Amino acid sequence: IKILDARFITTAVEPKGYPTSLAPEVAFVGRSNVGKSSMINALTGRKKLVRVSNTPGRTRTLNFFDVDVERDGKPHLVRFADLPGYGFAKVSKTERAEWQTMITTYLEKRRDLKVVVSIIDAEVGPTPDDFQTLDYLQNYRRILVVATKMDRLPKARRKPRLTALAEQLSLPREAVLPFSATDKLGLDEVWGALLDSVK
Numbered sequence: 001i002k003i004l005d006a007r008f009i010t011t012a013v014e015p016k017g018y019p020t021s022l023a024p025e026v027a028f029v030g031r032s033n034v035g036k037s038s039m040i041n042a043l044t045g046r047k048k049l050v051r052v053s054n055t056p057g058r059t060r061t062l063n064f065f066d067v068d069v070e071r072d073g074k075p076h077l078v079r080f081a082d083l084p085g086y087g088f089a090k091v092s093k094t095e096r097a098e099w100q101t102m103i104t105t106y107l108e109k110r111r112d113l114k115v116v117v118s119i120i121d122a123e124v125g126p127t128p129d130d131f132q133t134l135d136y137l138q139n140y141r142r143i144l145v146v147a148t149k150m151d152r153l154p155k156a157r158r159k160p161r162l163t164a165l166a167e168q169l170s171l172p173r174e175a176v177l178p179f180s181a182t183d184k185l186g187l188d189e190v191w192g193a194l195l196d197s198v199k
């Protein structure tokens with residue numbers, strides 16, 4: 001996989017703000033601080049395409065990016081949709097409800113959306129919020145589970161952890177892909193799975 005270019009397109013809250021259809025879309029979801037921004041930066045080969053924040057829950061809009069990639073000499077254009085991280089407590093009930101509507105509207109209605117990347121912390125494992133999100137998504141979308149921060153686990157514990165995660169999520173073992181933004185681990189595998197599911 002070769003990344004040719006990645007660029008920010010727009011920010012949106014409502015469907016009228018979504019960018020005009022152009023390419024298959026991949027959405028990224030996960031609890032805040034799971035490493036979503038770092039993952040998007042790693043997958044696009046850019047250090048600061050998405051801001052990695054020390055303040056969880058800062059992204060309150062849908063953010064769209066276009067990525068040009070090449071696989072086996074063939075070019076592909078894929079659009080990334082970065083969704084706000086969930087599970088962040090310090091917001092008002094009203095704000096949370098508005099947020100929920102923004103996210104569910106996108107996930108249920110967006111026609112370009114081909115696959116949702118559900119990001120799990122490999123060390124922490126799936127949280128109740130992760131289970132809820134996956135249960136909900138199963139009704140609507142193709143899902144790719146990626147376990148990030150694998151670098152935090154000693155090498156000998158990585159395979160057993162992936163097996164355990166898949167079991168917890170009731171998924172086949174190969175349905176959970178290992179990743180680390182820090183060690184740039186799993187880039188080709190995740191891109192491969194993404195391209196396979198958008199074509």
Ligand code: GDP
Pocket residue numbers: 030031032033034035036037038039051052053054056057085148149150151152179180181182183
């Ligand atoms: P987001 O809130 O989900 O977008 O998460 P960020 O990408 O902002 O990352 C949250 C924190 O986790 C930051 O301190 C990152 O440096 C750290 N982090 C992200 N990815 C990794 C990873 O693959 N390995 C390790 N060890 N830390 C990571």
